[in-house]
Amino acid sequence: MLRDTLKTLLAAYGPTGSEHAVAEAVKGLLEGHVDSMRTDNMGNLIVEKFGTDPEGRRIMFSAHMDHIGLVVTHIEKEGFLRVSNVGGISPAYAWRRKVVFENGVPGVCVVEPGPKGGGQPGLEHLFIDIGAQSREEAEKLVQIGDIAVYAPDFIPLGKHRIAAPAMDDRCACALLVEMLLYAEDQKNTVVGVFSTQEEVGLRGAGVAAFNIQPDVGLALDVTAWGDTPEVKYPAVKLGEGPAVKIMDRSMIASPKVRDALFEAARAAGVQVQREVLAFGGTDGGAIQQSRGGVPTGTLSIPCRYVHSAVETIDMRDMEGALKVLLQFIDLV
Amino acid sequence: MELRTLTDAFGPSGYENPVRALIRKAAEKRCDDVSVDRMGNLICRKPGRDRTKPAVAVAAHMDEIGFIITGYTDDGLLRFRPIGGIDPRVVVSKWLSIGEEGLPGVIGAPPIHLQSAEERGQVLGFNKLYIDIGAKDQKEAEGLAPLGSYAVFDTPYMEFGEGFVAAKALDDRIGCFNLLKLLEEEYDSDLICVFVTQEEVGLRGSQTAAFALEAEIAVVLEGTAANDLGDVEERFHVCTPGEGVCVSFMDRASIADRELFRAMLELAKAQGIPAQVKRGITGGNDAASFQRSGRGMRTVVLSVPCRYIHSANNVAKWSDIRAQADLARAFLKSL
Numbered sequence: 001m002l003r004d005t006l007k008t009l010l011a012a013y014g015p016t017g018s019e020h021a022v023a024e025a026v027k028g029l030l031e032g033h034v035d036s037m038r039t040d041n042m043g044n045l046i047v048e049k050f051g052t053d054p055e056g057r058r059i060m061f062s063a064h065m066d067h068i069g070l071v072v073t074h075i076e077k078e079g080f081l082r083v084s085n086v087g088g089i090s091p092a093y094a095w096r097r098k099v100v101f102e103n104g105v106p107g108v109c110v111v112e113p114g115p116k117g118g119g120q121p122g123l124e125h126l127f128i129d130i131g132a133q134s135r136e137e138a139e140k141l142v143q144i145g146d147i148a149v150y151a152p153d154f155i156p157l158g159k160h161r162i163a164a165p166a167m168d169d170r171c172a173c174a175l176l177v178e179m180l181l182y183a184e185d186q187k188n189t190v191v192g193v194f195s196t197q198e199e200v201g202l203r204g205a206g207v208a209a210f211n212i213q214p215d216v217g218l219a220l221d222v223t224a225w226g227d228t229p230e231v232k233y234p235a236v237k238l239g240e241g242p243a244v245k246i247m248d249r250s251m252i253a254s255p256k257v258r259d260a261l262f263e264a265a266r267a268a269g270v271q272v273q274r275e276v277l278a279f280g281g282t283d284g285g286a287i288q289q290s291r292g293g294v295p296t297g298t299l300s301i302p303c304r305y306v307h308s309a310v311e312t313i314d315m316r317d318m319e320g321a322l323k324v325l326l327q328f329i330d331l332v
Numbered sequence: 333m334e335l336r337t338l339t340d341a342f343g344p345s346g347y348e349n350p351v352r353a354l355i356r357k358a359a360e361k362r363c364d365d366v367s368v369d370r371m372g373n374l375i376c377r378k379p380g381r382d383r384t385k386p387a388v389a390v391a392a393h394m395d396e397i398g399f400i401i402t403g404y405t406d407d408g409l410l411r412f413r414p415i416g417g418i419d420p421r422v423v424v425s426k427w428l429s430i431g432e433e434g435l436p437g438v439i440g441a442p443p444i445h446l447q448s449a450e451e452r453g454q455v456l457g458f459n460k461l462y463i464d465i466g467a468k469d470q471k472e473a474e475g476l477a478p479l480g481s482y483a484v485f486d487t488p489y490m491e492f493g494e495g496f497v498a499a500k501a502l503d504d505r506i507g508c509f510n511l512l513k514l515l516e517e518e519y520d521s522d523l524i525c526v527f528v529t530q531e532e533v534g535l536r537g538s539q540t541a542a543f544a545l546e547a548e549i550a551v552v553l554e555g556t557a558a559n560d561l562g563d564v565e566e567r568f569h570v571c572t573p574g575e576g577v578c579v580s581f582m583d584r585a586s587i588a589d590r591e592l593f594r595a596m597l598e599l600a601k602a603q604g605i606p607a608q609v610k611r612g613i614t615g616g617n618d619a620a621s622f623q624r625s626g627r628g629m630r631t632v633v634l635s636v637p638c639r640y641i642h643s644a645n646n647v648a649k650w651s652d653i654r655a656q657a658d659l660a661r662a663f664l665k666s667l
Contacts, residue, residue, distance in 0.1 A: 017587035041548065041628040043589075071582065073611045074567040082567045084613045086582070144609045145581035145593070197587060207628035 002318055003162075005029060006174040007154055010164050013102050015069030015147040016086045016199045019043055021102075022065035022173070026194050029177050034192075044208040045194040049180055053187035059329060060191045060214035060294070061179070062205050062283040063172035064198030064221070067165070068307055069147040070099065070109070070128065075139060079132030081107065084123060086147055087199030091121045093308045099148035105130055105141045107148060150309040160239065160314050167311035169198065171301050172220035175318060179325045186329045195283055202250065205283035209290035216257060216332050217287035217296035220321075222303035222313070223275050236273050236302045239314040241265075242321035243275035245298035250281025251288050257297030257332060264327035270320040275300055299324065333358045335509045335653070336489035339499035342432050344398025344482045345415050345533045348372055350432055351394045355508060355527050362515040363525070373541040374527035380520050385667055386548035387522035389629065390514060390660060391538065391618050392507025393531035393554075396500065397642050398484040399428065401463075401477050408467035410437065410477055413458055416532030421455050422643040428463060429486035430477050437465040437483065485644035495650045496573075502646035504531065506636050507553035510657040514664065521667045522547075531618055535585065538621035542629070549592065549630045550622035551660055555646065556580075556610060556635035569611060571637040573648060576606025577655040578635040585616025586623050589630035596632055596659060599666060605658045606651065610635060634659055 008029065014022035023045040027037060036048045045065070051057075068087035075081055094109045101107070107130040111121040128148060132138035150165030157163055164170075176192050183190055191212050196204030198221075209217065223245070227237040236243050244261045245253050265272040288296035299321055304312040333354070343351030352374050359366050365377040374394070380387075397416035404410060410430075414420075424441045440462050444452065463483065467473035489499040499505075511525050524547055529537030542550070556578055560569045571578045579596045581588050600607035610633075619631040636656050639647040 017582060018590055020590075041630050042623065071613065073613065074569075076567065086587075144611055200587065203586075203624055207624055207626075211627055 002174060002178050002322065003315060005177050006171060009170040009173050010154055010166055011152045013149060014065050014067060015149050016066040016197050018102065018147060019065040019196045023194060026173060026177060030180055033181050040208060040211055042204045042207040043196040044204045046208060046212065047180060047192040049183055049190045051187050051189040052185055056188040057215040057332070058189045058191055058212070059216045059218065059332060060193055060209060060212050060287060061176055062193040062195050062208065062217070062219045062287060063176040064169045064195045064204065064283060065173060066196055066199050067149060067168060068199050069149045070094065071147045072142055072144050075135050075144065076127070077135050079134050079138040081128040081130065081138065081142060083126060083128060083148070088307050090307065091123050091126045094126060095121070097309050098151040099128060100151040101142055101146050101148050106151065153309070155310070157312060160316050161312055162315065163310040163312040165309045165311065167303055167313055168222045168306050171222060171313050171318060175220055175321055175325065178322055182322070182326055183329060188329055190329060198283055202281060202283055202286035206286035206290060209287040209294060213291060214294055217284060217294045218257065218328070219282040219284035219287065219296070219298040221282040221298060221300055222306055222311070223277060223300035224280070224306055225302055225304040228304060234275060234277055236275055238302050238304060238312070239316055241271040241273055242317050242324060243273040243300040243302055245275045245277070245284070245300055248277035248280050248282065250285025251296065251298070253284070253297040254288065254295035257295050260332040261297055261299060261324065261328060264324045264331050267331065268323040268327045270323050272324065273302070333509065333512055335497070335505065336499070338505040338509050339489050339501045342429065342434070342484055343394055343396055343501070344484050345395040345530045347482045348394045348529045352527065355394065355512065358512050359515060359525070369540060369544060371537045371540045372529040373537045375541065376515060376525040378515065378523040378525070380522045381518065382520040385521040387524060387546060388664060388667065389524040389526055389545050389547040389550040389622060390511055391526040391528050391550060391552050391622065392511045393504045393528040393537070393618060394508055395529055395532055396484060396503070397532050398482055401479060401481045401483070404470040404473050405462065406470055408469045408473040409440065409462040409464055410473060412463055412483065415482070417642055419642070420457050420461065423461065424456065426644045427486040428483040430465065430483040431481050435465060435476055436486065437463040440464045487644045496647055497650060498645045498647045500644055500646065502638050502648050503555035503641050504553070506555050506648060506653050506656070510553055510653070510660065513657045514660055517661065519664045521664060523664060528618055535616070535618050535621050538618035539625050542622040542625035547629055550619065551663065552617055552619040552622065552631065552633045553656060553660060554617050554633055554635040555638040555641060555648065556615065557641045558637040558639045559612065561639065570614065571608055571610050573637040573639060573652060575608045576600070577652055577659050578608055578610035578637060580610040580633040580635065582613050583615050583617065584613065585620035586631060588632045592630055592632035596634065596663060599662050600659055603662050605662060606655045607659060
């Protein structure tokens, strides 16, 4: 079930560059249900489900396993941890949040004192308190270079919605897992890539695309929202279906792939939204420009409060996306 | 080869020929397969004793920051622009060496007597500075230093204090120096030593070099900013000269392969090689290219802490320089 898969994947530790545990969780879910699984030098997990048509295409679907975090750069005498960002993590969002390290050590993020003269706090104003009373005590728990992430959570909101850290992009990982499980007797070969290091510049997917040489690429990722009191842009709403990306900063979707998504949505009877994003990017940008170029698109899950500890999606959009994807495989 | 020979050599980004020629000569004595690719990267392949082991690339960049001549004044002064990241505050009144033949020139600025109070509070940008080569007019200047001529800092190599060395271009001739040392020995794994061009202008040479290599692992030997002195709060220190070679977990251009990062630290500990974790995440280097060109490689960076990096005088400690070679060698032997 999509919801259970999502819950499993949200629980895994996986900041950018340390996605190993997420890959293991995905492998556990897919073992015995796919034709091959391998990991490349960038840590991308590449899973194949062969098509029935020997002349069929190879379609690369990419969902990134990594999420944003805070890396320890210095341990104060008093035992507090100073950090830098891994990906786009904002101090204002991190403030007062519970975080956790790979070894399970918990901490809380504090911004102190408030930046002089007001204004937004910078990362240099932030530290993590792990309860250590000295540098020596802290060093027994955490080393410089260790990465903290928002502590995993799973908060059902109303009937259809779920808030959690790492929803970007574990919701798409869950979608990809389910698609690989459900795809049956499809003509084209599905190459599912659970990619690494998206949050620092689409780094894993570029290498994966080079290795795979797909005929078509499709990134699965979250997109921003425009349906809260102060946010009206982009024109994407939760619960109104997955969004077909027209463009963002990393890519202008290849028209054929974009249109195949619209067609797949019609065939599946799923309502989709059109998405134009003036910022951000997805693995699609890296796939599209790999080697001699790959026709590529992106299917997005609308997500509120992206890059916070309460990234919120609507499960109806996920279920719709799964139906669209299953149609898309043989339509493109 | 002595470190001084390498730091004294002329080799700004895009004009690495003099330093490459020196390295090539030394490399050919230690390796049968030496070649140069179209970006000018020097590639030395040394087959390992065990063909089942993964090939390892070890890289250092040959190029240094410098300047390029972009114009002249009527009275024979040279206008110029930096090649690579140079702070205009560190260049005034420094001697430069222009072109391979080493035409001397000094970076000029109006003396303090002639500056207004306002001017004294400002930093002169590269558009306000000039190089004086003693030419009497534009024509003479053009003849001596044609448009597009390169210049580098002209700083003699010097040892001082307890085991410190000061020179231009320690970033990254230290890496080249140690890479040549690695070529002296035999290993089980195939070793590919890559002497890279154009790192300082955006990791350019390494992109083509990395694309053409068939290695599983890449180790990058670098110099890195220390930021450990003066009023800098301890939490902003990046590394400390004298405390060993730096192993990086990440910088702005790449994140180290976690297993290699840990393996390096464990190896250093086990063999008593001084090593420290690089604490800042600023900067970027060729590891980004090796990690992500073509099929991708697992990468890790070993850096020597350098004070006053990207200036006329980089300062490093010999014990750290030795530690870089020792750890890289120990790693190659551990495979």
